[in-house]
Amino acid sequence: MSQAERSFNFAFHGTLWASAYLALILAPLAVLLVGSVPPGTTFAWDFAVALGFSALSLMGSMFLLTARFQWTTRAFGIDIIYFFHRWVALIAFVLLLGHPVILLGVEPLLIEYLKPNAPWHMLAGAAALLAVILQVATSIWRKYIGLEYDTWRRLHALLAMTAIVLAVAHIVGVNYYIEAPWKHELWFAFAASWIVLMLYLRLVRPWRISRRPYRVADIKAERGDAWTLTLEPVGHAGLRFLPGQFVWLCLWHSALAMREHPFSISSSAEQPQRLSFTIKKLGDFTARLSQVTVGQAACLDGPFGAFSIDRYPGAPGYVFVAGGVGIAPILGMLKTLADRGDERPVWLFYAYKNLDYLTAYDQLQALQSRVKLNLVVILNDAPADWTGERGLLSEGILRRHLPDNYRDLEYFLCGPTVMTAAAERDLERMGISVRHIHTELFEMA
Ligand SMILES: Cc1cc2nc3c(=O)[nH]c(=O)nc-3n(C[C@H](O)[C@H](O)[C@H](O)COP(=O)(O)OP(=O)(O)OC[C@H]3O[C@@H](n4cnc5c(N)ncnc54)[C@H](O)[C@@H]3O)c2cc1C
Structure with missing residues (x-):
């Protein structure tokens, strides 16, 4: 590919993904307004309902943002995507909070729906909100609480799936604005696609990664409490990447374990068969590098990132x-x-x-x-x-x-x-x- 073609490709992918993202978050909302629409009650009531649906639509899009698709990370850079994810998540959280707060303001008797004997779909809604509150709190105060990063990641994924399933159960149970059977099915389809994305990331992709194994070829101490770790592909041609990109690396655990860590590739992109990483000792994972042995199995997910001279x-x-x-x-x-x-x-x-x-x-x-x-x-x-x-x-x-x-x-x-x-x-x-x-x-x- 020529250099001009490569530049065009980056811009093209960026525009394509931004448009696809907008379509993805707006489509579930547009569906609500098609076909039979309830006459509506007060503006405040319908506004609160709209906030709930918008929050759910944004929450669903998080699965796409964090699915580590190489097309997206190549177009924007993973740091920008995670930064965006953080802000969209906070916006979704505020919208979601607005939903019950406004409804309770309009109709204080709704508080009854938060009691244990309330209908299941209302309890599902309350539990979804609780899951999201936990997600936001553990993300903002992770270091303060002393939650280890890997534990936090697993908890974050679990809470995300729980919140989505409960929120969809809530809207289906309440059945307001989605009375038409095809709207039910469509919302189910949206929710299912978010869960499928999550399962793809957590199960299918690890399985594919495990089919392209690596072994440690060398491990060398560097100045400044650092190590240079070199990997070789086992039974395949290695990794094609742009200089400056990074991968998620797993040692000691399989790709399924959600224990992979991001590291930049510090070797030449012209040598895809010998990948090096320069890693500084920081916490649990990086401190264990001194125990790595030549021949040890490793796996890589990548390449990712937009930080490249290319x-x-x-x-x-x-x-x-x-x-x-x-x-x-x-x-x-x-x-x-x-x-x-x-x-x-x-x-x-x-x-x-x-x-x-x-x-x-x-x-x-x-x-x-x-x-x-x-x-x-x-x-x-x-x-x-x-x-x-x-x-x-x-x-x-x-x-x-x-x-x-x-x-x-x-x-x-x-x-x-x-x-x-x-x-x-x-x-x-x-x-x-x-x-x-x-x-x-x-x-x-
Ligand atoms: C794009 C990118 C490229 C990186 N490249 C390098 C590199 O080339 N060399 C290098 O020494 N370091 C690099 N890092 C940092 C490296 O990933 C962390 O230092 C390492 O994961 C720390 O893990 P730990 O268990 O040793 O420390 P911990 O004490 O568990 O973590 C310290 C901090 O590292 C981050 N971190 C920990 N685990 C993960 C994870 N699984 N995913 C994302 N972030 C995590 C968190 O912010 C955490 O607070 C890179 C990070 C990113 C995001």
Whole structure:
């Protein structure tokens, strides 16, 4: 595929998916207004009912947003999709709360429907609301409650399915606005498609992943409490990916266990048969890397993400800004440029505490003979004899090293949020368009 075709493809997929998403959330609402429609009661009553239906429609769309379809993540980037998911979820939550609150305001006697002897469909509605409240609360306060990420993910998926099933039972039981049998069936079909999506993600996809196994080919300690893990495909051709993309990796557990973790590929996209990951010790999963043995089984789901130089193939050069293990996807892009014999200049601003922590420093030095790499290391805690940059990355440091045509280059930022946010501000102050600045965040929730 030519570079122009690739750029067109990204834009095309983005538009297609945005339109499909809009159609998906509006279709269930449009169905309510077709055919026999009840005469309606008061505006407040019908408004509250509409809020309930809208919330359910948005909730259903979450399954699509989090189904990790490669077409969507390639078009928008997974961080943007998860960010969007978070906001749509909050909007759905507010709409859902509005539904009983307004109804109770209009008719306070409805409180009777929240008692244990209420009709089953009303109890189903109340239980669906409770499931969503739990979902939102455990998502917002996960760290505060001390809920482990993997446990939270499994609970989140379970609550989502529970809420959808109970909410559909509620609207079918209440039977307002969906009296026509075909409307019943259609709402069932919507709900079934959301559940099928969930089952696809949790059962079918893991099964397909398990049919393309990998084995650990190498595990090597790196500076800065990090490891480089290298995998080889077993019985298949490996993974085709864009430099800078990431995968969900499972070690010790099967793909079915929902214990996979996202990691950027730090090896060259030109070598799909040997995939490396540069991983920093952080919590349970990453701390266990010291126990990984050569030959151990592994599995991968991916590739995902839009953080890639291949999305901007016409750039006259690239600038990378890395902090800590944020170097991982950048390493992958640099190695790919090296393997392709790409002669365009690249700049890497790499900030860390001190030289001992500078993950993959040796690999970067080796790359300097294969890529036109201008490596600018910025040490926060530099030794007295250090001749490079010191302190934190700043506009001054960027200006000192970038060429005159710096506004034409593409910028890729990956590292701690504080650092990337400050770098984004510096770059924007220097007159670089936000369209040229691409950031990868290592945190999803
Ligand atoms: C797109 C992306 C690319 C990444 N690439 C790299 C990389 O190349 N190298 C690297 O060292 N780290 C990378 N990370 C971060 C890495 O995924 C986490 O550090 C790791 O999952 C932590 O797991 P843990 O059990 O060791 O720590 P924990 O203490 O359990 O988790 C620490 C934090 O990591 C995040 N996290 C944990 N588990 C998951 C999960 N299953 N899915 C999503 N987020 C999770 C949560 O925000 C959590 O608060 C990346 C993250 C993302 C989102």
